[in-house]
Amino acid sequence: MRTFLTLCGVLALIGASYAFKSQKYQKPTDHVTSDWIYNGTFRTRVDHFRAQDGRFVDFVYHANLNFTGDEGPVYIYLKDAGDYTTRWIESGLMVDIARQNNGSLFTFDYRFFGTNRPTDNATFENLQFLTTEQILADLAQFVSYVKLFHDVYGGNTIVYGAGYGGTLATWARKKFPHLIDAAWSSSGIYELTVASLSVYDSLSYSIYRTRGADCRNLIQEAFEEAERLIIADDADELQELFNLCNPINTTSPNDVSSFFQNYFDLLVLYIQQQHADGVHDMCDDLEESTLPPLEAFAEFVRFALVGEECFDATYDNIIAERSNTSWNQPGTLSGSKQKSHYLKILKDVKNILGRQWHYIQCTQAGLFQVTDQWTWLPNHAELGYQAQVCINVLGPNYVFDFIRAALETLRNQYGSLYLRSSRTIFTYGEIDPKMYNGITYTDDPESVAISIPGHGRASDMSSIQATDSAELQAVKERIIELVGNFSVPFRP
Template identity: 25%
Template sequence: MSLFPFLSVLWISLLTFGEGYYKSFGRFNHVQDVTHRAAFDELWFTQKLDHFNGADRRVWKQRYFLNEAFYKPGGPVFLMIGGEGPANPAWMQYGTWLSYAEKLGALCFMLEHRFYGKSHPTADLSTDNLRFLSSRQALADLAHFRTVIAEDRGLSNRKWVAFGGSYPGSLAAWFRLKYPHLVHASVATSAPVHATVNFPEYLEVVWRSLASENAECPLLVKKASDTLLERLKDPKTYDNLTKDFNLCSKLQIQTEMDSAYFLETLAGTFMDVVQYNEDNRGFEGATGTNITIKVLCSVMGDASLGEPYARYAAVAHLMMDTFSMKCLDASFSTYLRDMTNTSWEGPAAGGERQWVYQTCTEFGFYQSTDSPNQPFTGFPLVYHVKQCADFYNVSAEQLAMAVVQTNEYYGSYDIGSSRIVFPNGSIDPWHALGITLDITPDLPAVFINGTAHCANMYPARSEDLPQLALARDHIFLLLQQWLKQ
């Protein structure tokens, strides 16, 4: 949302792949009424495999979608950038970007990211083939798509606007940065523009976000997590732990990776609920949107359930019931097997194997417990980094070098561009790596108090915070102004 470990391990497939990881914009219901009956066919674009090797002539088919409902001759072209999951045509039917399109007479495209969804550039997901998966290749895909489509449809003189949220938000900003002659403006929502191997600030924001509901809530979570860690030290407790958390198989802790994966899996509930707190994702088929920070803190504060440890287990059961899960698979050996399956039919081929590869070779973003100012324990940076070696044979040194190169290439927080707006929410842990203050008048930030990940991109509701509605309106006014330039 998730970015990938923009999402934690446990709920990643449930919260992200079922809905398709596209962040779009929602605002006016009448726009949704106009378009919801339309059928959006899958369209295919012939794309280059390697944009940076002129001798490589290989091509593949990239999926995209088109909405012409609001286009008026001479209007702009909107390009929604795909992310680390399948393209969901629901975003061609709903969203504020469509209300913007209606007001501005825009033609709307959505391009699926290479290696995700049905956009398969290679025969499998072997590590050798994944070398063609990177943000730089994805940006070159966007540039080639924009150039060819513009020529074919007579849109070369139209002003193109890029939209994206989370990792696609970063791509939207970087598309404007690296290809300013092709894209006139960008809306880069919840975009982590700074790469970092270690990202303990994520869990620090989780603490603050839980505390914003109830000051005792993160303290209770920490007490439960600490108790759990202590019990893991004694193998005699494993049978009870297996029963308490309804594990699919008896808990086996043979390595530190086993322990860390189990602890991260349970923490993942809180991480994901905070990241998507009260986001309006139901229209895209997302389940569990009723589980909010308020709900989690209510369970953690319920003394009738017993000690904090028992309440922690109750949260896990609540999530399993919500997602109709018979049991919880918290086995690292199963995860390792799934993540090293290179088939397009493999259990991690929905995007997890691909996205973790990108974190190992470009971004890091590892949400470690290496900070005292957060509620969890037991999954330090070394646990995350070792996965890069286990899954892709990428060393810690190679990862560190890759992150440095990413920041050098894109500029980190110092983006030297113009006409990019950076919306972020205060509840969202990812705002810690984003732009939350104006860089220049032409690189403004929109920081929305009380909202979570990509909140401004979802359809509007009557219960939306006033500042969220104002943020959507402000972004529209910026686009209106920039399209006159």
């Protein structure tokens, strides 16, 4: 759905004592794995699909075995891109379900992420082993290992996850029904296409349906004013307003695109994480500000989301960081808790945008978020820009057009938005800008798709809380019921 007005989400600092309403929604501090979580290793192949490659590697996994009972179910959390913690096997709705059903909880980092690195470095040649098929094969190997080593043969196995992890959970259920008995996908992404216009357009709609046109229009005006400064070659003003580490080159299309897309994505992530309450707070702050729209928006970014450190939005910085193939460098340090100059609210996204995730997107996942001349945002995130980033990061042996063939293969395997997967729960938030990249309807009689009004992304992963809306609580209760039913082994 194409809309032409604007988004909201900003504030202004009116004097030193003024407090942003949005600041109370800042992301919590980094999660630290609890001492009582069991850490183990399982062995898997470097290349599952070429018998001549006899290399094996040990991957680290984590387990919460506090509720394990006889013939209890096995619940495996498949992590979202950017999530390298054990938070969702320590607490949350599935932990509550495990406590109720005597279940065991497990999770592990995908190959090439966190500490699970099957090769000596992240060269383009080595990253060939980073594919959806290889990750799912690791999961199949892990399920077999867990059943044997942890002696939990009697119970059903259910996989769950949010975002990318939710997608993998559903695909795993479809691909390995003999190993995986059910799946829950929260805000999974299933549209298999090179690029999508719907994310930035739905961003506008998310604000409009939550708050109305005024706030959305203020955001549009802010971006339009930023574009006028670009045209006027006033890089110094933009640098001061947004506390940029380096001025952008206003005559470089790549620098301009890098600048704009960073802030487009910031707004997408903010709404996904903060839901309707966050939208209202952002809009209150923006509409109550006495500053012009661009200055108010810049204040919001600097004081509510970025913090005191400067932000390097230059294209050369992105390319240099993601082109380094050595481990433990900023571009390959996915999953660590390094301090970053990136946006506070996008702390995990810093990891998503590392070299490994960029390889997945450029070679197989696609779904680049793009603009065109009809998008309500300035048209500076075109597909040509996304392709250039892939080429510059991955090197001369990379061919962008090959991604179309890879996506066709995935579509043939999984059906894109027409995927059918039995015994699967699809949940999504109705103001998530990526909602229309996911599955919002299923005609499979054993599956269900559930919407959550007023929420963005993965709001149903946490335990039932007193602050939950009635709609959110009802969805969580329905998930508890469905997962409980899927957890019971079939007895002929």
